[in-house]
Amino acid sequence: MTHIIAGGLQQQEQVQDVIDELKRMAFSESAITSFYLNPPGQHDLLPLGGDREESPGAKESGTGSAIGIAGGGVVGAVVGLAGVPVLGFLGPALGAAVGSHVGSLIGSVAEMKEKGEAESGGENKFEQRQSGMMVGVNVIDAGEEQIAIRVLRSFGANHIERSEGKIVNGDWPGFNPIAIPKLIDAIE
DSSP, rough: OHHHHHHHHSOOHHHOOOOOHHHHHOOOOGGGEEEEEOTTTTTSSSTSSOSSSSOOOOOOOOHHHHHHHHHHHHHHHHHHHGGHHHHHHHHHHHHHHHHHHHHHHHHHHHHHHHHHHHHHTTTTOOOOSSSEEEEEEEEEEHHHHHHHHHHHHHTTEEEEEEEEEEBBBBBOOOOOOTTOEEEEHHHH
16 A cells, blocks of 8 residues: 655645646656645534544543532632622522532633643644645655655645555545544654
8 A cells, every 4th residue: 555645734825836846756646635624623524513422531521620610619609608788698609609610611621621731741742633735645665755755845834744545536535634643753
């Protein structure tokens, strides 16, 4: 099976320049593809829309939500005590309810962010493809691979990746937009 070298570009003009240069370097037009990649979450891979059955990281929100409910409820009840002269004992109850709700939202988001940073070593590592134009080309050996990488880099491509598959008549039938790409810089 051939490999595909692909890279992301931001402007249509860059895409055409890369395609022209690849053809000039003797790559067949039918072995080159270009397309727009939607932002993560907007690929409509599921019948009801979206990309995944379950949001990554959402399983971690429960712990943070519970902590937020407890903390927010206490703070809300204390703040609600100020409303006792006007609302009576409904003030602390209402304050606790609002505080719990706001606390649960803040706690769940904070826990998901904290868990995500811990898993990535505290860095914002690139795991998904960014939206924008992509150009891909079939390569059959290391020499062609290096030429394709050099062409993509020379025209400003970012996140250049190596993938298994084959481009057929300008189409990349096995392309999976949510698969984690094997970035060239990360491989070499």
